[in-house]
Amino acid sequence: MVRFIEDFISLFYPKLCAACGAHLLQQEKYVCTQCLYNLPRTNYHYTNGNPVEQAFWGRTEIIAATAYYFFEKENRFAKIIHELKYRGKKEIGIEMGKIFGAELKENSRFDEVDLIIPVPLHWKKQKKRGYNQSEFIASGIAESMGKPIDVNILYRAVETETQTRKSRYERWENVENIFSLRSADKIDGKHILLVDDVITTGATLESCATTLLKGNNTKVSIATLAMA
Ligand SMILES: [Zn+2]
Structure with a gap:
C-alpha cells in the first residue's frame, strides 16, 4: 500500500x-x-602519492588523502555539489558519503582511521546556511566505515571572507590559524579522517590538519567528495 x-x-x-x-x-x-x-572517479584512494596527497607535500603531514571524483564547473556532476551546498539537499551528501565510505572501508590505506571529522564552518555561516554540507558527507562515510564522527572537537574560530576570488597565496594566508580545538585530549593517539566537499587548493584542509596535529600522536588522513 x-x-x-x-x-x-x-x-x-x-x-x-x-x-x-x-x-x-x-x-x-x-x-x-x-x-x-x-561519475568521473579519480580512484586516487588506490594510489600512494596521488595528486591529492602531493598537494600537501612539504605543507603538512598527511597519512593518506583522496577525492572521490573530478569536479568540473558546468558538468552535470557539478550539480551534485551545488544541490548539496546551496540548495539544502543534505540527503545527497549522506548518500554520496555512504558510497564513498564503502570503498574506503575496503581500502587498506584508510581502514585504520579511528574518527571522522568534517571541516567545520564558522558558526555564523552555519547559522545562515542552516547546515554544514561536509557534515552530511562525513556522516555517510562514517556510517559505511562503521566509525564514529565528531563535529565538536575541531571548530572554526575566525570568520573568513569567501575564498573564491583569492589567489593561492591569499587563500593560504586567509585560512592560516583560523581553526581551534576544544577538548584536544579526545584526539590523542587517534587517526582522524578529515572530510570536506571539494578540494581546491587544499589551503583550508591544510589549516585543519595542522590544527588537528597539535593533538598528542594524532594522525590525519583526508577524504573529499570532489576535486576541482
Ligand atoms: Zn542522472
Whole structure:
C-alpha cells in the first residue's frame, strides 16, 4: 500500500536525479544509476602519492588523502555539489558519503582511521546556511566505515571572507590559524579522517590538519567528495 501511494505521489511530484534531472526509479536515491556509473572517479584512494596527497607535500603531514571524483564547473556532476551546498539537499551528501565510505572501508590505506571529522564552518555561516554540507558527507562515510564522527572537537574560530576570488597565496594566508580545538585530549593517539566537499587548493584542509596535529600522536588522513 505504501509503495502504491509512493508511486502515485511520484506521478505528480517525480523524484529527479540531482545530476541529470532524469526521473528516478523506485530503488534509486537522489542520483540515478547511470550518473553514478559515469561519475568521473579519480580512484586516487588506490594510489600512494596521488595528486591529492602531493598537494600537501612539504605543507603538512598527511597519512593518506583522496577525492572521490573530478569536479568540473558546468558538468552535470557539478550539480551534485551545488544541490548539496546551496540548495539544502543534505540527503545527497549522506548518500554520496555512504558510497564513498564503502570503498574506503575496503581500502587498506584508510581502514585504520579511528574518527571522522568534517571541516567545520564558522558558526555564523552555519547559522545562515542552516547546515554544514561536509557534515552530511562525513556522516555517510562514517556510517559505511562503521566509525564514529565528531563535529565538536575541531571548530572554526575566525570568520573568513569567501575564498573564491583569492589567489593561492591569499587563500593560504586567509585560512592560516583560523581553526581551534576544544577538548584536544579526545584526539590523542587517534587517526582522524578529515572530510570536506571539494578540494581546491587544499589551503583550508591544510589549516585543519595542522590544527588537528597539535593533538598528542594524532594522525590525519583526508577524504573529499570532489576535486576541482
Ligand atoms: Zn542522472
